[in-house]
Amino acid sequence: xxRHTKSILISLLKHKQISVTRSHFTYxxxxxxxxxxxxxxxxxxxMFQAINNAMDKALEEDNTALLFGEDVxxxxxxxxxxxxxxxxxxxxxxxxxxxxQGIAGFAIGVANAGATxxxxxxxxxxxxxxxxxxxxxxxxxxxxxxxxxxxGSLTFRVPCGAVGHGALYHSQSPEAYFAHxxxxxxxxxxxxxxxxxxxxxxxxxxxxCIVFEPKTLYRAAVEDVPTGSYISEIGKADIxxxxxxxxxxxxxxxxxxxxxxxxxxxxxxxxxCEVVDLVxxxxxxxxxxxxxxxxxxxxxxxxxxxxxQGFGSxxxxxxxxxxxxxxxxxxxxxxxxxxxFPHVFEPFYLPNKLRCLSAxxxxxxx
Amino acid sequence: xxxxxxxxxFSQYAKIQSYFxxxxxAPVFHVRSYGxxxxxxxxxxxGAKAPFISKPEMIMPTDVAPIPIYRVMDSExxxxxxxxxxxxxxxxVKKMFRDMVMLNTMDKILYESQRQGRISFYMTNFGEEASxxxxxxxxxxxxxxxxxxxxxxxxxxxxxxxxxxxxxCYGNDADIGRGKxxxxxxxxxxxxxxxxxxxxxxxxPQAVGAAxxxxxxxxxxxxxxxxxxxxxxxxxxxxxxxNFAATLDCPVILFCRNNGFAIxxxxxxxxxxxxxxxxxxxxxxxxxxxxxxDVFAVYNAMKKAREYVLRENKPIIFEAMAYRVGHHSTSDxxxxxxxxxEIEVWNSKExxxxxxxxxxxxxxxxxxxxxxxxxxxxxxxxxxxxxxSEKKLKPNWREMFEGVYDEVxxxxxxxxxxxxxxxxxxxxxxxxxxxxx
Numbered sequence: 001x002x003r004h005t006k007s008i009l010i011s012l013l014k015h016k017q018i019s020v021t022r023s024h025f026t027y028x029x030x031x032x033x034x035x036x037x038x039x040x041x042x043x044x045x046x047m048f049q050a051i052n053n054a055m056d057k058a059l060e061e062d063n064t065a066l067l068f069g070e071d072v073x074x075x076x077x078x079x080x081x082x083x084x085x086x087x088x089x090x091x092x093x094x095x096x097x098x099x100x101q102g103i104a105g106f107a108i109g110v111a112n113a114g115a116t117x118x119x120x121x122x123x124x125x126x127x128x129x130x131x132x133x134x135x136x137x138x139x140x141x142x143x144x145x146x147x148x149x150x151x152g153s154l155t156f157r158v159p160c161g162a163v164g165h166g167a168l169y170h171s172q173s174p175e176a177y178f179a180h181x182x183x184x185x186x187x188x189x190x191x192x193x194x195x196x197x198x199x200x201x202x203x204x205x206x207x208x209c210i211v212f213e214p215k216t217l218y219r220a221a222v223e224d225v226p227t228g229s230y231i232s233e234i235g236k237a238d239i240x241x242x243x244x245x246x247x248x249x250x251x252x253x254x255x256x257x258x259x260x261x262x263x264x265x266x267x268x269x270x271x272x273c274e275v276v277d278l279v280x281x282x283x284x285x286x287x288x289x290x291x292x293x294x295x296x297x298x299x300x301x302x303x304x305x306x307x308x309q310g311f312g313s314x315x316x317x318x319x320x321x322x323x324x325x326x327x328x329x330x331x332x333x334x335x336x337x338x339x340x341f342p343h344v345f346e347p348f349y350l351p352n353k354l355r356c357l358s359a360x361x362x363x364x365x366x
Numbered sequence: 367x368x369x370x371x372x373x374x375x376f377s378q379y380a381k382i383q384s385y386f387x388x389x390x391x392a393p394v395f396h397v398r399s400y401g402x403x404x405x406x407x408x409x410x411x412x413g414a415k416a417p418f419i420s421k422p423e424m425i426m427p428t429d430v431a432p433i434p435i436y437r438v439m440d441s442e443x444x445x446x447x448x449x450x451x452x453x454x455x456x457x458x459v460k461k462m463f464r465d466m467v468m469l470n471t472m473d474k475i476l477y478e479s480q481r482q483g484r485i486s487f488y489m490t491n492f493g494e495e496a497s498x499x500x501x502x503x504x505x506x507x508x509x510x511x512x513x514x515x516x517x518x519x520x521x522x523x524x525x526x527x528x529x530x531x532x533x534x535c536y537g538n539d540a541d542i543g544r545g546k547x548x549x550x551x552x553x554x555x556x557x558x559x560x561x562x563x564x565x566x567x568x569x570x571p572q573a574v575g576a577a578x579x580x581x582x583x584x585x586x587x588x589x590x591x592x593x594x595x596x597x598x599x600x601x602x603x604x605x606x607x608x609n610f611a612a613t614l615d616c617p618v619i620l621f622c623r624n625n626g627f628a629i630x631x632x633x634x635x636x637x638x639x640x641x642x643x644x645x646x647x648x649x650x651x652x653x654x655x656x657x658x659x660d661v662f663a664v665y666n667a668m669k670k671a672r673e674y675v676l677r678e679n680k681p682i683i684f685e686a687m688a689y690r691v692g693h694h695s696t697s698d699x700x701x702x703x704x705x706x707x708e709i710e711v712w713n714s715k716e717x718x719x720x721x722x723x724x725x726x727x728x729x730x731x732x733x734x735x736x737x738x739x740x741x742x743x744x745x746x747x748x749x750x751x752x753x754x755s756e757k758k759l760k761p762n763w764r765e766m767f768e769g770v771y772d773e774v775x776x777x778x779x780x781x782x783x784x785x786x787x788x789x790x791x792x793x794x795x796x797x798x799x800x801x802x803x
Contacts, residue, residue: 102607143770
């Protein structure tokens with residue numbers, strides 16, 4: 001990994017507007033918040049603050065919980081762990097050497113010993129050195145030992161996704177690589193409220209979990225977040241907008257692209273889109289998806305990651321199998337191209353709202 | 367040029383000489399005196415605390431003498447330095463000996479049973495019995511062990527039974543691991559032995575993490591010991607483990623079994639430095655190197671290592687030198703890459719069991735008839751266990767879907783039902799009678 005690139009990126013991220021790029025989405029704050037959560041009190045938070053708040057709660061509630069990774073001690077390059085070292089001590093919130101396979105292996109060991117590990121991989125693009133530890137070790141620990149050892153109390157936090165100018169190694173969405181690994185749980189929040197709930201759920205879950213956090217939302221996404229502890233269920237998709245004509249499926253930042261597309265489709269084409277945030281990549285909520293598609297008969301799946309073997313393929317195959325007689329048009333996948341994630345061409349690479357809207361037109365006229 | 371070389375060689379010789387004088391002390395690295403700048407002019411670079419020099423110097427690997435190998439007994443089983451005699455009682459020494467013999471005997475039979483096609487795979491421990499037993503004897507049962515795959519002796523010492531070993535190799539319904547892994551991938555919660563996995567070195571940073579978690583527990587009296595071969599030490603995970611253990615101050619003994627070979631690759635093609643121990647100082651880790659064919663040397667050094675690790679909350683790199691007498695595994699014929707004569711030396715004169723046997727003879731603790739009877743009894747037990755274990759049913763095939771997660775998720779329940787239906791329709795095709803129902 002290139003530290004120099006990273007520091008440039010970080011300094012860029014601190015400035016809200018960057019001349020050559022602009023955000024490809026409009027943030028839609030969470031509206032379907034259960035009243036129970038709100039009753040405990042809420043606070044306006046952006047996503048890094050919500051994540052910070054979740055980890056604060058986790059460290060407070062569980063004395064064995066540890067938070068570690070590269071540059072986590074001073075608050076993290078995205079500020080997610082800010083003030084936590086001061087509050088909980090440097091034996092609980094600490095920097096590791098710069099080595100992802102070490103971070104992952106160390107986290108597994110902490111969890112083997114029964115303690116709670118919250119490990120940060122600085123960018124999803126740099127999770128690959130830890131791939132062996134995550135795929136061959138963490139995911140298979142319980143299975144291969146006949147259940148006598150496990151590393152269920154570990155969670156990886158991993159910033160992912162497009163950020164406007166991250167190019168090849170600060171933009172990737174590697175969820176599909178991990179979706180192919182039995183034993184893991186993989187989730188992607190769409191904003192602050194979900195990020196806190198999912199992170200707390202993953203930390204408490206008895207299986208190794210990966211939370212891919214779309215980093216472009218760290219500052220851009222702001223909404224009311226309950227101040228108390230709460231859990232957002234893993235494996236459960238959220239229907240964010242009801243509709244009868246087409247089901248739009250996405251996760252992470254792309255959910256907001258799809259919400260805007262649904263507005264455009266309504267206004268320009270008088271098409272009612274149902275927008276589903278898949279939330280959980282593994283295990284994923286087939287029931288919610290299948291029910292929605294049986295109702296609408298048309299589907300668009302959209303993700304930033306490349307098309308071929310992206311997680312959209314799995315969803316499409318399952319829909320085809322379960323909803324064959326209900327489909328009125330071929331399932332469409334609007335995704336990143338099968339190229340590395342480019343720098344100056346990012347506006348042409350992303351599955352933006354216009355590409356999604358064109359797909360809607362095609363699918364309606366099929 | 368040749369003059370300079372000679373000087374270097376001479377100074378090296380002097381250094382080695384001084385090591386032999388201090389052989390019982392911890393290895394001390396030669397501090398070079400560069401002499402051109404006064405010592406009170408230190409550099410202020412954050413990355414290293416070091417003096418300046420005014421001439422470019424290359425530090426050659428040969429400038430540092432090899433880390434010496436601690437031993438207590440010579441090849442004849444004679445204690446070289448009486449102060450190093452661990453003075454273990456007859457009972458303990460006999461347990462050490464018998465556990466080594468038991469491991470050796472079990473290995474021979476299970477190796478043969480693989481050749482006969484009765485189990486699918488096996489890996490022996492020939493020549494490394496002393497490093498297993500000597501180290502295990504110096505530890506407490508509560509200490510957590512992470513292994514590679516050639517550490518069955520640690521389990522023998524801790525009380526893993528012949529039944530448990532053989533059941534694992536057969537993957538039958540009595541196997542703790544539920545028949546999911548290849549033979550010799552043992553694990554035991556009760557014996558604090560973390561289940562073995564095939565990917566090399568992955569256990570190393572894990573052991574470090576577990577040690578960190580132990581350190582944080584109140585009044586911690588547990589350490590972690592992580593075994594690995596010298597080949598595995600070339601993996602990136604080994605580097606990660608050394609560096610994390612050092613920077614995060616973890617009470618872990620990183621125990622390298624340097625047996626000279628990684629499958630066919632000799633250690634000369636594995637590294638150029640002074641073995642694995644030579645890396646310790648570079649990571650800022652205390653280091654020990656011992657004769658791994660000398661059970662007392664391993665025992666003494668491990669006792670000392672354990673004390674240090676627990677007292678200081680710091681790691682140790684521990685290198686036990688040995689020779690892999692057996693083939694790498696049942697899938698390997700090692701005479702393809704080394705001579706039978708070379709193997710024979712290590713299988714007789716330099717063998718850990720024969721050394722301890724000689725020691726016991728001088729003590730009057732070795733009774734030939736008793737030991738022959740013991741070996742015969744172990745053989746009988748293992749053979750009997752093989753016939754019992756191979757008749758035991760395998761676990762219910764539905765267990766294939768269990769343990770992936772803490773609870774079986776919906777999609778796996780459906781896949782299990784799908785297979786259930788399929789098997790019902792094609793039951794003749796599947797070996798159902800060998801599996802529990």
